[in-house]
Amino acid sequence: MADNVLQRYLAAGETLISNLLLHHYKELGLTTAQLVLYLQFKSYQDHGVANPDIRQVAKNLGTSEVQVFDQLHQMMVNGLAEQKMQRQADGKEEAVYDFTPLISRLVLYDQQQTDQQAADTGANERMKTFNQLEAEFNRPLSAMEMQIVNDWLDKDSYSPVMIKLALRQAVLNSALNLKYMERILESWARQGLRSQHDIEEHERQFEKQHGQAPASTGKGKQPRGPKIPIYKLGE
Secondary structure (H helix, E strand, C coil): CHHHHHHHHHHCCCCCCCHHHHHHCCCCCCCHHHHHHHHHHHHHHCCCCCCCCHHHHHHHHCCCHHHHHHHHHHHHHCCCCEEEEEECCCCCEEEEEECHHHHHHHHHHHHHHHHHHHHHHHHHHHHHHHHHHHHHHCCCCCHHHHHHHHHHHHCCCCCHHHHHHHHHHHHHCCCCCHHHHHHHHHHHHHCCCCCHHHHHHHHHHHHHHHCCCCCEECCEECCCCCCCCCCCCCC
16 A cells, blocks of 8 residues: 555656745745746646646646636736747647746846845955055055056956955065055066966965075075065955
């Protein structure tokens, strides 16, 4: 008996739903009743029944055919479903419900959310860059200085990481001004150095090639002088 029940359960198949839809159907303008109605249609359409019997759908939902048609009408009015003519195996055409508009709106919503998150992250990084500069300069940036930094980010495509590293160089060389930093940024850009790894590797190679040679004595080589620490600004 139990085996038969299990077999029927497995034979009935499953209806999959994207978590994006499950978590955000309200934002798309879909009601809970309409979501369940969509899943009813999807369960049949996934198994090759393009136009399920409305009477059976209503029975599954424990509601009336009128209510099912009303929900479908509301979904079409809201641009979440549409009716299309589809040619059947016998050559006849039949009107079927198509929920592609719902999926299209879900994809658009997800892209908008991704774009918004990227914009928020960019705004936060921009503000963090301004805060780092003002902390090291020990004063607020002027309107002209803020415009220069904005141009670095927007026009020159210098990343916040590049600006932070250029600021570090300015601090270590006691040259706290934007002109000095701009020369550094331009030099890195010309050499194709835009990531933190590439810039720091370039610095290590430069120090290795141009570092002070150790003094030689009769008792052997003396160690190098004190090394300037590399500060991680903003941490």
